[in-house]
Amino acid sequence: AQSVTQLGSHVSVSEGALVLLRCNYSSSVPPYLFWYVQYPNQGLQLLLKYTSAATLVKGINGFEAEFKKSETSFHLTKPSAHMSDAAEYFCAVSLYSSASKIIFGSGTRLSIRP
Amino acid sequence: GAGVSQSPSNKVTEKGKDVELRCDPISGHTALYWYRQSLGQGLEFLIYFQGNSAPDKSGLPSDRFSAERTGGSVSTLTIQRTQQEDSAVYLCASSLVTGRGSGANVLTFGAGSRLTVL
Numbered sequence: 001a002q003s004v005t006q007l008g009s010h011v012s013v014s015e016g017a018l019v020l021l022r023c024n025y026s027s028s029v030p031p032y033l034f035w036y037v038q039y040p041n042q043g044l045q046l047l048l049k050y051t052s053a054a055t056l057v058k059g060i061n062g063f064e065a066e067f068k069k070s071e072t073s074f075h076l077t078k079p080s081a082h083m084s085d086a087a088e089y090f091c092a093v094s095l096y097s098s099a100s101k102i103i104f105g106s107g108t109r110l111s112i113r114p
Numbered sequence: 115g116a117g118v119s120q121s122p123s124n125k126v127t128e129k130g131k132d133v134e135l136r137c138d139p140i141s142g143h144t145a146l147y148w149y150r151q152s153l154g155q156g157l158e159f160l161i162y163f164q165g166n167s168a169p170d171k172s173g174l175p176s177d178r179f180s181a182e183r184t185g186g187s188v189s190t191l192t193i194q195r196t197q198q199e200d201s202a203v204y205l206c207a208s209s210l211v212t213g214r215g216s217g218a219n220v221l222t223f224g225a226g227s228r229l230t231v232l
Contacts, residue, residue, distance in 0.1 A: 034219070034220075046221070092157075100219075101162040106156030
């Protein structure tokens with residue numbers, strides 16, 4: 001069975017500062033990994049995904065994430081935060097060995113301080 | 115349709131009543147998921163349909179919850195004898211491809227059905 005753990009339910013950074021949202025996964029087989037974002041009063045949308053092609057994945061709005069198998073991590077980063085990045089971010093995992101359900105983490109709310 | 119459509123968008127019901135929530139996925143999407151989003155609880159997996167395979171019901175919290183998908187398209191999530199703890203936003207998502215491949219498992223979400231049980 002697969003699972004994800006997101007460390008920190010709430011992260012607050014200053015505008016222009018580095019954003020780091022942590023995600024660790026558990027999977028018995030190589031996983032697909034995703035980050036989704038939910039802006040206030042909007043639906044969830046895909047930010048980026050890892051499908052084993054490259055360990056460093058670039059997504060929309062300047063975000064990227066690095067798959068580290070040795071650390072079972074898939075942390076999300078952005079070099080310089082913008083006010084518009086304030087949202088809830090969800091890490092998710094599924095198994096690519098077969099059609100599989102997708103399990104989400106509990107989410108991290110990102111706040112940006114002016 | 116152009117996106118995943120869910121209805122009703124809002125539902126207020128009394129404790130003990132049954133409710134039905136509907137999801138109309140993107141045409142041609144073979145996989146359909148139901149999740150529950152509660153404050154501070156993230157997205158809780160409920161059930162997963164893939165093509166004609168038996169659904170994965172491992173996330174349904176109790177036997178009051180059930181779901182079906184008719185003709186590989188529209189899905190209905192039914193909650194019987196609702197309780198106050200069932201209050202949440204119920205999200206449906208669909209996916210074109212699951213398993214291997216570059217497009218695999220990318221979910222398109224609906225706007226959700228907000229359920230309030232009084």
